[in-house]
Amino acid sequence: MEIKERETKIKVENLTKKFGDLLVLDNMNFEIKKNEFVCVVGPTGCGKTTFLNCLTKIYDTTAGEIYIDNEPADPRKHNLSFVFQEPSALPWLTVKENLEYGLKIKRVPQDEIDRRVTKIIKLMGLQDVTDSYPRELSVSVEQRIIIGRSFAMQPDLLLMDEPYGQMDIKMRFYLEDEVIRLWKELGSTVVFITHNIEEAVYLAERVLILSNKPANVKEELIIDLPHPRDITDPKFIEYRNYITNKIKWW
Ligand SMILES: Nc1ncnc2c1ncn2[C@@H]1O[C@H](COP(=O)(O)OP(=O)(O)OP(=O)(O)O)[C@@H](O)[C@H]1O
Numbered sequence: 001m002e003i004k005e006r007e008t009k010i011k012v013e014n015l016t017k018k019f020g021d022l023l024v025l026d027n028m029n030f031e032i033k034k035n036e037f038v039c040v041v042g043p044t045g046c047g048k049t050t051f052l053n054c055l056t057k058i059y060d061t062t063a064g065e066i067y068i069d070n071e072p073a074d075p076r077k078h079n080l081s082f083v084f085q086e087p088s089a090l091p092w093l094t095v096k097e098n099l100e101y102g103l104k105i106k107r108v109p110q111d112e113i114d115r116r117v118t119k120i121i122k123l124m125g126l127q128d129v130t131d132s133y134p135r136e137l138s139v140s141v142e143q144r145i146i147i148g149r150s151f152a153m154q155p156d157l158l159l160m161d162e163p164y165g166q167m168d169i170k171m172r173f174y175l176e177d178e179v180i181r182l183w184k185e186l187g188s189t190v191v192f193i194t195h196n197i198e199e200a201v202y203l204a205e206r207v208l209i210l211s212n213k214p215a216n217v218k219e220e221l222i223i224d225l226p227h228p229r230d231i232t233d234p235k236f237i238e239y240r241n242y243i244t245n246k247i248k249w250w
Helices: 048-055 095-105 110-123 139-152 169-186 197-203 234-247
Strands: 008-019 022-033 037-041 063-068 080-083 157-161 189-193 206-210 217-222
Touching (some): 008 048, 008 189, 022 048, 022 063, 022 189, 022 217, 037 197, 048 157, 048 189, 110 139, 139 169, 169 189, 169 197, 206 234, 217 234
Parallel strands (some): 037 206, 080 157
Antiparallel strands (some): 008 063, 206 217
């Protein structure tokens, strides 16, 4: 379905965030549609993470409101899941227990937990480490646990903040394709923050380009290419160059 015909999933209205006197988000207004895959790009330190932290209520907003499904955003109410930049597996649980953790809290029946966790272990290539603890593993493996844990939750809103920043390139390419597959399979709405413009053009249906701090949406760009995308396609390169020029600071 065309993006503009879909219902609204997230509505950001006059969102402003200050830390003391430091204005970080400056009266932002935009919408994200249901089942949309949006990438947010922008200069370093412009406020991308701050936006996500407002959405998940980690931070209070200074002014304005964020709505999910027409109600004020509330992580307790909405079925959302997030993957942060820094891996954050629970250190006292094994890999398998980490994957099961959120599902148990949500009281998903055990046979369904087993089914989903088995699938995710295979998908993420974690078969050899199911009984290991996070401290025994590399940062990149730990991040795979976190990503797997969010996928297993089958959230209808998946928020990802530079999730692949720590990955080696092979794992990154693999997981970029996986997130697309899961997005299609689950019909989730995905908000994916990245520094990597090529990654944004590879993944997104629409890219929000933020300005320098204080952040505002400088431009919204629809990437009108079918998935899976070819990074050598001249149209792909055109999008990549266009976005690079928009956020150039040199
Ligand atoms: N808790 C906080 N207290 C004070 N200032 C903060 C806080 N969190 C973020 N900031 C400031 O807000 C600005 C935006 O930070 P933020 O991490 O949101 O940017 P970003 O675009 O995600 O950065 P990056 O590209 O490095 O990931 C920065 O100047 C940062 O120093």
